[in-house]
Amino acid sequence: xxxxERAPAVRCDGxxxxxxxxxxxxxxxxxxxxxxxLLLTGGNGAGKTTLLRVLxxxxxxxxxxxxxxxxxxxxxxxxxxxxxGYVGHEPLVYPALTARENLELYAALYGVGRERIEQVLExxxxxxxxxxxxxxxxRGLRQRLGLARAMLHSPSLLLLDEPTTGLxxxxxxxLRGVLAAHRGAAxxxxxxxxxxxxxxxxxxxxxxxxxx
Amino acid sequence: MIDEFAVKSVAAVYGLAWVVTLAYIGxxxxxxxxxxxxxxxxxxxxxxxxxxxx
Amino acid sequence: MRAYRALLRKDLLLELRGRELVPAMVVFVVGALxxxxxxLGGERLAGGxxxxxxxxxxxxxxxxxLALVRSFAQEREHGIWDGLLSAPADRSAIWAARASxxxxxLGVTQAVALPLFWLFFLQxxxxxxxxxxxxxxxLADLGVAMLGALLAGLVSNVRAREVLLPVxxxxxxxxxxxxxxxxxxxxxxxxxxxxxxxxxxxxxALYDTIFALLGWALFEYVVED
Amino acid sequence: MxxxxxxxxxxxxxxxxxxxxxxxxxxxxxxFYVPTDVSEGYSQRIFYFHVPIALTTYFLFTWGxxxxxxxxxxxxxxxxxxxxxxxxxxxxxxxxxxxxGSIWANIAWGTWWFWGDTQLTTFLIIFLFNCAYFxxxxxxxxxxxxxxxxxxxxxxxxxxxPLSVIGVHVAQTNDLIHPITFNENGANMDGSMFLTFLxxxxxxxxxxxxxxxxxxxxxxxxxxxxxxxRLAGGEA
Numbered sequence: 001x002x003x004x005e006r007a008p009a010v011r012c013d014g015x016x017x018x019x020x021x022x023x024x025x026x027x028x029x030x031x032x033x034x035x036x037x038l039l040l041t042g043g044n045g046a047g048k049t050t051l052l053r054v055l056x057x058x059x060x061x062x063x064x065x066x067x068x069x070x071x072x073x074x075x076x077x078x079x080x081x082x083x084x085g086y087v088g089h090e091p092l093v094y095p096a097l098t099a100r101e102n103l104e105l106y107a108a109l110y111g112v113g114r115e116r117i118e119q120v121l122e123x124x125x126x127x128x129x130x131x132x133x134x135x136x137x138x139r140g141l142r143q144r145l146g147l148a149r150a151m152l153h154s155p156s157l158l159l160l161d162e163p164t165t166g167l168x169x170x171x172x173x174x175l176r177g178v179l180a181a182h183r184g185a186a187x188x189x190x191x192x193x194x195x196x197x198x199x200x201x202x203x204x205x206x207x208x209x210x211x212x
Numbered sequence: 213m214i215d216e217f218a219v220k221s222v223a224a225v226y227g228l229a230w231v232v233t234l235a236y237i238g239x240x241x242x243x244x245x246x247x248x249x250x251x252x253x254x255x256x257x258x259x260x261x262x263x264x265x266x
Numbered sequence: 267m268r269a270y271r272a273l274l275r276k277d278l279l280l281e282l283r284g285r286e287l288v289p290a291m292v293v294f295v296v297g298a299l300x301x302x303x304x305x306l307g308g309e310r311l312a313g314g315x316x317x318x319x320x321x322x323x324x325x326x327x328x329x330x331x332l333a334l335v336r337s338f339a340q341e342r343e344h345g346i347w348d349g350l351l352s353a354p355a356d357r358s359a360i361w362a363a364r365a366s367x368x369x370x371x372l373g374v375t376q377a378v379a380l381p382l383f384w385l386f387f388l389q390x391x392x393x394x395x396x397x398x399x400x401x402x403x404x405l406a407d408l409g410v411a412m413l414g415a416l417l418a419g420l421v422s423n424v425r426a427r428e429v430l431l432p433v434x435x436x437x438x439x440x441x442x443x444x445x446x447x448x449x450x451x452x453x454x455x456x457x458x459x460x461x462x463x464x465x466x467x468x469x470x471a472l473y474d475t476i477f478a479l480l481g482w483a484l485f486e487y488v489v490e491d
Numbered sequence: 492m493x494x495x496x497x498x499x500x501x502x503x504x505x506x507x508x509x510x511x512x513x514x515x516x517x518x519x520x521x522x523f524y525v526p527t528d529v530s531e532g533y534s535q536r537i538f539y540f541h542v543p544i545a546l547t548t549y550f551l552f553t554w555g556x557x558x559x560x561x562x563x564x565x566x567x568x569x570x571x572x573x574x575x576x577x578x579x580x581x582x583x584x585x586x587x588x589x590x591x592g593s594i595w596a597n598i599a600w601g602t603w604w605f606w607g608d609t610q611l612t613t614f615l616i617i618f619l620f621n622c623a624y625f626x627x628x629x630x631x632x633x634x635x636x637x638x639x640x641x642x643x644x645x646x647x648x649x650x651x652x653p654l655s656v657i658g659v660h661v662a663q664t665n666d667l668i669h670p671i672t673f674n675e676n677g678a679n680m681d682g683s684m685f686l687t688f689l690x691x692x693x694x695x696x697x698x699x700x701x702x703x704x705x706x707x708x709x710x711x712x713x714x715x716x717x718x719x720x721r722l723a724g725g726e727a
Contacts, residue, residue: 018634019634020632020633020634021632021633021634053348056348056352057351057352058347058348058351058352058491059491060490060491060635062635074490078354081352081353081354082354084352086348086349086352088345088348088349089345090344090345090346090348092345092346092348092349093344093346093349094276094280094340094344094346095344096279096280096283096284096340097276097279097280097283101276101279104272105272105273105275105276106349106353107272108268108269108271108272108273108355109269109272109273109350109353109354109355110353110354110355111268111269111354133283149349214533215532215533215534217534217598218532218533218534218598219533221534221537221594221595221597221598222533222534222536222537224594225537225540225541225591225594225595226518226540228587228590228591228594229540229544229587229591232583232587233698236583236702240705240709243709243713244709246713247709247712247713247716250713250716250717250720251716253720254716254719254720254723257720257723257724258723261723413647416643416647420627420640420643420644421627424627424630424631424640425630425631426630430626430627430630433622433623433626434623434626434627434644436619436623437616437617437619437620437623437651438620438647438651438654440616440619440655440658441616441651441654441655441657441658441659441662442658444612444658444659444662445658445661445662447662448661448662449662465661466661469657469658469661472654472657473654473658476650476654477650480646480647480650484563484643484646484647487563487639487642487643488639488640488643490639491636
């Protein structure tokens with residue numbers, strides 16, 4: 001699967017990240033080849049979210065090295081951001097703005113054409129709900145809006161933090177469709193790794209910030 | 213014709229400068245005290261280790 | 267540039283929908299002016315127009331603090347920072363949009379406050395020249411908005427930010443207000459050749475330039491973690 | 492524990508010696524060499540300590556801001572300490588300036604504080620900024636974030652110094668009382684006074700550098716002791 005000449009989609013060597021005195025990530029090393037999907041498992045507070053936020057260039061690594069497509073973070077963060085689709089615990093949308101207005105904002109931030117908005121609304125099964133304020137959408141629909149937001153700029157690397165939570169059967173099918181169609185790499189934190197059977201290429205379990 | 217008050221004021225200023233410097237030395241002294249306590253702890257730990265090795 | 271426009275549109279839309287900030291600021295200004303008016307004594311205003319003009323600026327500073335404390339509230343309360351920070355848009359666009367929005371909100375509030383200032387304070391027909399007052403307010407608001415956007419970003423997820431922000435902001439407001447007050451007070455006829463309006467405007471422009479540069483350059487450090 | 496045991500150039504002692512010599516020279520000149528000011532009388536001698544301490548305070552703030560800016564560029568945590576210590580010393584020298592300024596104001600103008608005075612007002616603004624710096628620093632847990640935010644605010648503070656000096660000066664037209672030390676045509680003092688002033692200033696700055704180096708040394712020893720303690724405690 002992994003072509004040697006192309007840099008790995010994600011490479012971490014001894015990645016360490018602290019919150020004040022507490023060590024959230026303790027010398028974690030992993031490699032994800034282009035096109036591969038890695039599942040992150042482990043209990044709450046194991047460091048899954050912290051790792052995803054470092055890869056999403058939101059958190060700076062305190063020690064060790066992190067590289068996405070060969071670009072070292074945090075130096076080349078600006079170069080890699082257009083290629084990253086990040087779905088966090090929160091859908092990262094403004095409740096007072098409508099679904100479409102939120103997507104218009106992110107379309108501008110990612111420099112993407114407005115026609116893409118309708119496509120991702122369709123993709124996430126939100127086509128009828130574009131004009132509803134995000135705050136009035138149900139938990140599951142807001143989670144789908146988060147996925148739509150992350151797919152706006154057709155990212156090559158997907159970073160999903162427990163994407164299945166709150167999704168109904170239809171939502172899960174759409175997520176599966178998105179993942180199957182996704183050519184690039186993905187790092188997915190989840191509490192139900194078995195659901196991703198057939199989609200995953202490897203797993204990494206984290207416990208108290210260490211790769212178990 | 214020495215202006216008493218002026219001399220007192222000048223003395224106050226220079227005296228104050230010394231007081232602040234001395235206070236600063238006091239702070240440093242307290243800091244060294246803390247270091248000494250840490251050294252004592254380390255010494256105790258090392259002795260304990262030496263005892264357990266012997 | 268597109269990111270800046272979209273971010274500014276977002277801030278204005280949020281305020282239009284939420285109506286959380288400007289109405290509160292207007293009510294605050296009215297309340298503060300009334301309070302100050304009563305505080306200065308019933309019929310004859312102690313200190314006359316000069317005191318009134320000076321106190322207008324005190325109310326302006328405290329109202330702007332109100333606006334700054336609520337900056338980035340949406341992003342913080344709904345955890346949206348990760349969305350903005352993982353996007354490729356230049357982070358100083360976030361700062362510029364926030365500063366522009368705050369500047370507009372301050373402008374709207376002061377547009378309400380000025381007529382009230384006339385109503386409450388000016389009896390004997392002598393008032394600071396409107397042009398000087400408007401120019402000073404505009405430039406001061408710009409400086410406050412730019413510096414404020416940076417400081418608001420800084421305290422965005424720090425404990426006790428509602429207390430901390432005014433404390434961090436106040437030292438920077440002092441030179442601004444001292445010049446603005448002086449300039450507008452000296453513009454009250456008969457002009458006895460006090461601080462020329464040009465001198466004052468020059469200083470305010472310098473103030474704005476410095477905090478435009480520092481705000482633009484430092485915002486990146488303030489939002490990253 | 493970093494294994495660097497190379498003989499570290501003992502700058503702290505060198506600075507301390509220089510400070511002591513300069514201070515002695517300054518005191519000697521202030522009290523025995525320089526003539527009493529004709530117009531202001533004996534109390535003018537406060538000037539030789541008050542103004543150098545004030546200038547040292549500005550020097551410390553600028554130094555803290557420069558190291559803050561360097562921290563923002565290099566992200567080296569030792570720079571955070573080197574930015575914090577000058578700000579911390581700035582408080583000490585700042586308080587001393589305000590108190591000596593008031594004593595002088597009391598003797599020269601009969602009031603403990605005179606708002607019309609630009610120098611005092613400017614200094615108060617900077618001093619308030621310093622207090623705000625510590626308020627910010629104490630409300631964040633130690634770590635890279637606290638260092639970054641403190642550095643940003645310190646750099647902002649440098650912007651404040653010229654602004655408050657110019658701003659308060661522009662705003663105060665009746666500043667005829669505070670003796671202008673330096674105006675357009677250089678120092679309005681005669682030779683011996685200016686020389687004494689320079690020596691006093693050099694002494695004050697060297698003193699602040701000495702205090703800076705001593706505090707850094709203290710912090711370094713603290714860190715290494717904690718590391719040894721962990722080592723000793725770890726295996727016991």
